[in-house]
Amino acid sequence: MKLSKRSIYIFLxxxxxxxxDQxxxxxxxxxxxGRTDIHPGERIPLIGDAFIMMNVENTGAFLGIGSDLNPTLRIILLLIxxxxxxxxxxxxxxxxxTLDNWSLFAFASIIGGGIANVYDRIVYGSVTDFFFIDLGGVFRTGIFNMADLSVTTGMIILVFVTFLKKKPNT
Structure with missing residues (x-):
């Protein structure tokens, strides 16, 4: 089976x-x-107090949702x-x-981020999250990783593409 340029782009x-992410x-x-001088959950400023690195092992999904589920439900909802x-x-x-290049990129980013976090859940039993942004309380994120960033970016692109494709009723 020969892969098309489009399929190669998606897989790339x-x-x-x-x-x-990995x-x-x-x-x-x-x-x-691995450092003994840094404790779990300790904040490591990268750019002042705005961009912080810390390690959190997340056994749930987005922002820890589902971490309290029983093991069977967690396997079904967070893996299968x-x-x-x-x-x-x-x-x-x-x-x-019919999908345009922006939509392909967005969906591929979502798939890649999803696979990366599922891989972590299978191999490590949790997902490693480590970035945190706090812009003086005006904008504040939960703790996230590059896979989360890819999924979020993909979703934002899809929203923009959807709105740009809509034609106004005249």
Whole structure:
């Protein structure tokens, strides 16, 4: 089976997204978790108090949602269901030739980020989160990782693409 340029583009975005996420997590696990002078949850300022690095092992989903679920439900909701959804979305973008490049990039980023976090849940039993942004209380995030950033960026792109495609009724 010969892959088209379009399919190569999709798989390249997915693979690069996974690679960036996993490399960043290896660096955090090696240089943050492995240090005896840094305790779990300790804040490490990168750019003042606005951009902070800290290590949190998240056993749930977004912002820890689902971390208190029983193990069976956690497997179903945080592993099986995401794998099925990611597979469905991948199948959809490979088959739907009407999608524009921005939508392909957005969906591929979401798939790559999703796969990266599912991989962590399978291999480590949790997802390593480590970035935190606080712009003086005006804008504040939860603790996140590069996979989360990819999923969020993909979703934002999809929202913009959807609004730009809508034609005003005249």
């Amino acid at each position: 975005v997915i693979i690069l997204t996974i690679a960036v 490399i960043s997590k290896v660096l955090v696990r090696t240089h943050i978790i 269901l995401p794998i099925l959804v990611l597979g469905f979305v991948l199948h959809h973008i490979l088959k739907d030739r």
